[in-house]
Amino acid sequence: MKKIKKIGILTSGGDSPGMNAAIRAVARTAIHQNLEVCGIYRGYQGLINGDFTSLHSRSVSNIIQRGGTILKSTRSTEFMSVEGRKKAYDNLMKNNINALVVIGGDGTFRGANIFRIEYDFPIIGLPGTIDNDLYGTDFTIGYDTAINTVVEAVDKIRDTADSHDRLFIIEVMGRDAGFIALRSGIATGAEKILVPESPTYINNLIRLLQHDWSKNKTSGIIIVAEGDDSGGAFEVARKINENFDFFDTRITILGHIQRGGSPTAMDRVLASILGYNTIIALLDGQHGVMAGQVNKEIIFTPFEKSIKHNRKMNLKLLEIARILAL
Ligand code: F6P
DSSP, rough: OOOOOOOEEOOSSSTTTTTHHHHHHHHHHHHTOOOEEEEEEHHHHHHHTTOEEOOGGGGGTTTOOOOOOOTTOOOOGGGGGGHHHHHHHHHHHHHHHEEEEEOOOOOHHHHHHHHHHHOOOOOEEEEETTTTOOOTSSBBHHHHHHHHHHHHHHHHHHHHHHHHHHEEEEEESSOOHHHHHHHHHHHHOOOOEEOOOOEEEEHHHHHHHHHHHHHOOOOEEEEEEEEEEOOOOHHHHHHHHHHHOSSEEEEOOOOOGTSSSSSOEEEEEHHHHHHHHHHHHHTTTTTTTTEEETTTTTEEEEEHHHHHGOOOOOTTTHHHHHTTOO
8 A cells, every 4th residue: 555645534425513523633633643634525526526625733723613514515426427436536646645534424435435446545434424324333423413402302392292282293314214213212202213223003103192192191202213114204193193183293304403513522522532543543554444433442344334234223222212201
């Protein structure tokens, strides 16, 4: 492998709170190790378009507390093509960049893996997604902030649910994964949590609601992940209303408020520690891997293993949540 003198850094896919803290940690550690740092705007699309900027210590000042990503982000379809990746590689060569640090989720690592195999190019990844759906880290950067945002919102909705004797069906993010729904559901005492990892049977759900009603519950919260097989909050509400009209139902889709905002201390610290270790590992010859923290240990997982389908949900937690909400 060629000696690494200059690295490129990009953020890709859905933004997540803590990405800026990760950029800061990567850039400053790299500079401390006498590397040059090139910021690449708009993820893989910026790599294709040559949308580059030099990063210095002061370029990443005052960003640890900011949500979003100063490097901006896209989901590039052009990078999925051989021609797009060729343009990206040519730009890396033209700018003497010897290695890449990519911050993102599942799609980011799939793209990185294809590219590094195609061009034998060193790439190392940081888990930046609110979905927490990557294997090889207990938490992804942004998940804790997103959960806290959801909890704050659901607590507020609970006030109205309780005051007006209503059943709220609240949809949270997670196109293919229910980790946001599960954790926020436990934290808010939701009556039922619906996730893609476990099939949803509306008849069972209605039976549970009838049981709640018979036990004098006059209000409730159902958290549904957007990717749940029920079809989302509107579908769940429609089917409940068709079969059981004891509750006055309302729907809330939390949407992109879950992706923004100032990162929690936990996300800032995780991003900082992983960012530092990523550069140290890269200089130590590691690539094709994602940095993560498991049981407080820093570990590196090959991209092909880190992707979401390898991460299993502890379904027992759904049962516990239901018992605690009885
Ligand atoms: O991958 C993160 C995520 O927030 C998913 O939970 C959600 O389904 C998706 O991004 C939404 O993406 P977009 O902002 O492109 O609509």
